[in-house]
Amino acid sequence: MENLLQRITFDQQVLRGKPIIRGLRISVEMVLELLAKGASKQEILEDYPELEAADIQAALAYAQHLVAGEVIFERLSA
Secondary structure: OHHHHOOEEOOOOOHHHOOEEOOOOOEHHHHHHHHHOOOOHHHHHHHOOOOOHHHHHHHHHHHHHHHHOOOOOOOOOO
16 A cells, blocks of 8 residues: 555645646646546546556555544534
């Protein structure tokens, strides 16, 4: 997983520092959004030929890493 996460980079000059794939102008957010909307990995790779299959796995691993570290607070009912 550590190797995958190395594909996720941050640069204040690119997309205001959002997590991006290997310094490209392709955000992790966009990859996750495409997957959430039902795009297949193959469709994403065809639409963005500069991406590699491992980049999509890296986006998923990054999201999992963030969720795993989430702190859950009990919601107060209104």
